[in-house]
Amino acid sequence: MPTTQENWNPGKAANRHPEVSYEEKERLFFEVKNDPRYEDFLYGCYECGICVSTCPSARFYDYSPRVIAQAMAREDVERIYDIIAEDIWNCAQCFSCLRCPRGNNPGGLVTLLREVAVKNGLQETKDVLQGYSRVIYKVMLKGNQVSPDMLQPDFFPDWGPWVGQFSANMPVWRKAIPVDTLRGVTDAAWKTNRKTLLELYTIWFETGNMDIIKEIDEGLYDLLADVMQEELEEG
Amino acid sequence: MTTTVEEILERKSHAVVRDAQTAPTHDIREALFELEAKGEIIVQRMPENHVEVTTKYGRTKKIPIDHTWHHKSCGQCGHIPGYTSSIFWLHRQFGLDYLDPTDQTSCTGWNYYASATSNAAAQAAVMVRNFAAAYETGYFPMIHCGTSYGHYKEIREQLVHHKELRDEVRRILDKLGKPLVLPEEIVHYSEWVHVMRKKFAERQTVDMSKITATVHPACHYYKIVAEDAIYDPDIYGGQRTATVTATLEALGINVADYSTWFDCCGFGFRHVLVQRDFTRSFSVLRKIETMKNEVNPDLTVTHDTGCVTTLDKSQFAAKAHDRKVGIPVLSDAQVAALAMGAHPFRVVQFHWHSTDWRPFLEKLGIDWQKYWEEFQGDLELIRSGQKSGITWEDADKPVVSTQVHT
Numbered sequence: 001m002p003t004t005q006e007n008w009n010p011g012k013a014a015n016r017h018p019e020v021s022y023e024e025k026e027r028l029f030f031e032v033k034n035d036p037r038y039e040d041f042l043y044g045c046y047e048c049g050i051c052v053s054t055c056p057s058a059r060f061y062d063y064s065p066r067v068i069a070q071a072m073a074r075e076d077v078e079r080i081y082d083i084i085a086e087d088i089w090n091c092a093q094c095f096s097c098l099r100c101p102r103g104n105n106p107g108g109l110v111t112l113l114r115e116v117a118v119k120n121g122l123q124e125t126k127d128v129l130q131g132y133s134r135v136i137y138k139v140m141l142k143g144n145q146v147s148p149d150m151l152q153p154d155f156f157p158d159w160g161p162w163v164g165q166f167s168a169n170m171p172v173w174r175k176a177i178p179v180d181t182l183r184g185v186t187d188a189a190w191k192t193n194r195k196t197l198l199e200l201y202t203i204w205f206e207t208g209n210m211d212i213i214k215e216i217d218e219g220l221y222d223l224l225a226d227v228m229q230e231e232l233e234e235g
Numbered sequence: 236m237t238t239t240v241e242e243i244l245e246r247k248s249h250a251v252v253r254d255a256q257t258a259p260t261h262d263i264r265e266a267l268f269e270l271e272a273k274g275e276i277i278v279q280r281m282p283e284n285h286v287e288v289t290t291k292y293g294r295t296k297k298i299p300i301d302h303t304w305h306h307k308s309c310g311q312c313g314h315i316p317g318y319t320s321s322i323f324w325l326h327r328q329f330g331l332d333y334l335d336p337t338d339q340t341s342c343t344g345w346n347y348y349a350s351a352t353s354n355a356a357a358q359a360a361v362m363v364r365n366f367a368a369a370y371e372t373g374y375f376p377m378i379h380c381g382t383s384y385g386h387y388k389e390i391r392e393q394l395v396h397h398k399e400l401r402d403e404v405r406r407i408l409d410k411l412g413k414p415l416v417l418p419e420e421i422v423h424y425s426e427w428v429h430v431m432r433k434k435f436a437e438r439q440t441v442d443m444s445k446i447t448a449t450v451h452p453a454c455h456y457y458k459i460v461a462e463d464a465i466y467d468p469d470i471y472g473g474q475r476t477a478t479v480t481a482t483l484e485a486l487g488i489n490v491a492d493y494s495t496w497f498d499c500c501g502f503g504f505r506h507v508l509v510q511r512d513f514t515r516s517f518s519v520l521r522k523i524e525t526m527k528n529e530v531n532p533d534l535t536v537t538h539d540t541g542c543v544t545t546l547d548k549s550q551f552a553a554k555a556h557d558r559k560v561g562i563p564v565l566s567d568a569q570v571a572a573l574a575m576g577a578h579p580f581r582v583v584q585f586h587w588h589s590t591d592w593r594p595f596l597e598k599l600g601i602d603w604q605k606y607w608e609e610f611q612g613d614l615e616l617i618r619s620g621q622k623s624g625i626t627w628e629d630a631d632k633p634v635v636s637t638q639v640h641t
Binding site: 035036037040054056057059060061089090092093094095096098099111114115117118119128129131132135136139140143144145146147148150151156158159160162166169172173174175176177178179180181182183184188189190191192193195196197199200202203204206207208209212213216 | 320340341349351353361364368393403458459461505506551586610613618625
């Protein structure tokens with residue numbers, strides 16, 4: 001939405017989510033604060049703005065790593081909830097903000113806020129990640145984030161006619177790669193041993209990662225759990 | 236005491252040479268060896284054949300030359316395979332011993348930074364499972380992806396500082412029957428390229444002296460756990476990482492500076508897949524168009540998966556808005572392989588890149604159509620079933636040669 005005189009609100013008044021109780025917001029804040037990594041990521045804030053000047057997302061969104069560090073340092077529970085619901089998914093996770101002279105890691109704080117948002121199945125988070133399920137499916141099942149068969153013209157129209165050309169030639173182009181672990185593989189980035197994948201599935205279950213998926217997308221969880229459990233049972 | 240502007244400018248006019256004794260951060264490697272002495276972890280030692288380099292705060296880092304276990308990148312192998320094949324091709328040219336394992340998963344960091352649908356224990360367990368797999372072979376890990384490299388360094392810090400995380404990861408590794416191993420150094424492939432650059436130049440067959448290139452340094456290489464990146468007083472006065480720039484200079488390329496060198500590429504992890512308006516805008520407006528306006532390079536070179544993809548693929552849509560685009564994008568490994576005569580399609584795999592690379596090859600004096608026709612012949616043989624695929628036997632031999640600079 002373009003900024004106009006009517007909607008311009010530089011102060012971003014807090015408590016934009018009165019439908020959520022203060023106690024619930026506080027509970028989420030303490031979940032972030034109690035993460036063992038929290039103390040490694042926040043030491044205070046000089047308000048110098050170096051993190052904002054280097055932040056790519058601050059140039060294109062109503063987003064500020066400084067505001068996040070400030071709100072966390074002040075333990076401003078209302079503002080932190082607004083950040084969880086509205087801001088965290090704008091971060092590009094480049095970690096340019098690590099230039100902070102105070103030693104803060106605003107990108108790391110965003111990671112913790114995101115983890116809590118996902119773990120608690122916030123609706124705003126479910127909405128943001130809706131189009132992303134197939135990527136999660138791929139990485140958890142194949143052990144690779146991306147694969148050649150993801151390059152489809154309807155998914156990447158803005159990458160130009162190259163995608164269509166690639167898509168039409170994919171099987172033969174993949175055979176024309178000299179690297180043994182890549183040659184001919186189209187549904188993953190490289191060939192992975194079955195034993196390796198079983199070890200990966202064990203990690204997802206043992207670390208509670210599967211419970212996280214269940215909270216954010218039950219359908220995706222069912223799909224993943226069915227395949228993984230069957231594979232693990234076969235051994 | 237106040238510092239005058241003149242004093243600051245005077246100080247900045249000298250190359251930075253830092254003393255490791257005054258480094259503002261702890262040396263993580265000492266902590267690793269302390270944990271090993273307590274019997275908590277195993278530290279995998281660096282192979283005998285290695286080179287020492289200087290990092291940001293003046294410490295020494297060891298870079299292995301061979302006997303390396305290649306932790307491949309899912310983005311490179313999936314969408315830019317010439318990146319991976321160039322890294323291996325360079326090893327093969329020098330007869331260096333390496334392992335391309337199938338007992339490897341991605342770090343899954345791309346997904347973690349994109350969706351946070353994981354947690355610290357899972358991310359650490361994925362990392363140490365891969366490191367244990369390397370240790371079992373006796374080969375030393377070399378990380379291809381900038382994000383894996385940065386992510387792993389961050390996890391290493393977490394494992395060192397949080398005993399409860401180590402205990403949880405050890406419990407999971409016990410179930411897998413694997414030890415908790417961390418390598419003595421976490422090494423990025425571009426650091427290997429960096430230490431090999433003069434050897435590449437000695438065997439260069441393509442003159443690159445007419446080429447002007449810009450460098451895009453990968454954020455996750457030099458911003459996450461910043462003290463681990465290579466710095467050199469002879470490159471940017473020791474004030475920026477030397478990786479990539481030193482390699483291009485060794486190959487005779489004119490490296491041109493531009494005002495948004497420190498900016499990220501706009502990849503954004505989730506953004507590049509499902510919110511590309513941000514990625515395209517940032518990549519074009521802050522990087523490509525700035526390079527074009529300020530130095531108009533023939534090429535831009537980087538050293539990470541996401542950066543190559545973002546900078547290359549974002550340029551097409553920008554043409555519809557009459558933006559100044561049209562800079563081909565390659566990794567340092569691809570440039571080095573091309574300089575040493577690698578086949579542009581069998582090895583460097585230019586056909587996976589979107590932004591027009593033909594003017595760059597023409598400026599180098601390379602008859603790309605001749606090599607494209609050869610490659611088309613390969614594809615025909617594959618299509619007709621006469622050949623199962625291209626192998627190293629087809630690709631190992633350097634085939635491109637132009638006049639080499641002196």
